[in-house]
Amino acid sequence: MRAGSGRRSHRRRGRPARGRRGSRRRRGCRLRLRSGSAWAQLGFNRLTAAPAGYRLAVVQPEASFDQLLETLKRSSAALREAGVPFVLGGGVAIWARGGPETEHDLDFFVKPEDAERALQVLAEAGLRPEKPPEGWLYKAWDEGVLVDLIFDPTGVTVDDAFIEGAGETEVHAVKMRVLRPEDVLVTKLLALKEHSLDYESLLETARAVREQIDWDEVRRRTEHSPFAKAFLTLVDELEVSS
Known part of the structure; x- marks a missing residue:
């Protein structure tokens, strides 16, 4: 009790005094979007951290296979007319050799010295260019279709010999160089990391073109990778490679 006050203070020690109403700021807020709202329909469905604070991220819808093929025709024609050598890889290369349809991105392999020019050509064709931090590929967006320009893949050197070693195949009524099944499998196997193991899609690829694959070559070129081994x-035990 303070001298002369006649009252006992009920304030707890260590607790700051509450100021006037509204003087304390809320430390956070939550943004909720109803599924039927206009913003939700436009794809604004999550907050993503950005250096300057927060921004609304638009989620790209997954492209259909028909959209993928249209982008393939458009982008390959632009590269060919610009004189940029390239090889089609990835799931579409497997499809061109009898494999299943894919709704993943398009993979074009280009020489390192042609990568900047290839990205510029696709940008001039109307695609949205992007330089990710990985340092071994560039990207270009055609609406919901992603085109990867791969110039420095793990375990493979993209040079004249690599490009000329890929035979020409007609893909969606357009002739172009298409990666051999062995090269598709090797590049995918050597890209495997401990936290990104996707054997399901690799197994689908292997089953689709099993008779076209030189399995001894694949083993020799990936023998240093425990994930490839x-x-x-697995494919031996499942008798896919026999």
Whole structure:
């Protein structure tokens, strides 16, 4: 009790005095979007951290296979007319050799010295260019279709010999160089990391073109990768490689 006050203070020690109403700021807020709202329909469905604070991120819808093929025709024609050598890889290369349809991105392999020019050509054709921090590929967006320009893949050197070693195949009524199944499998196997193991899609690829694959070559070129060894053991046990 303070001298002369006649009252006992009920304020707890260590607790700051509450100021006037409205003087304390809320430390956070939550943005909720109803599923039927205009913003939600436009794809604004999550907050993504950005250096300057927060921004609304638009989620790209997954492209259909028909959209993928249209982008393939458009982008390959632009590269060919500009004189940029390229090879089609990835899931579409497997499809061109009898594999299943894919709704993943398009993979074009280009020489390192042609990568900047290839990205510029696609930008001039109307695609949205992007330079990710990985340092071994560039990207270009055609609406919901992603085109990867790969110039420095793990375990493979993209040079004249690599490009000329890919035979010409007609893909969606357009002739172009298409990666051999062995090269598709090797590049995918060597890209496997401990936290990004996707054996399901690799197994689908292997089953689709099993008779076209030189399995001894794949083993020789990936023998230093434990993840490739594990996959090759799997295809042996499943009798995919026999």
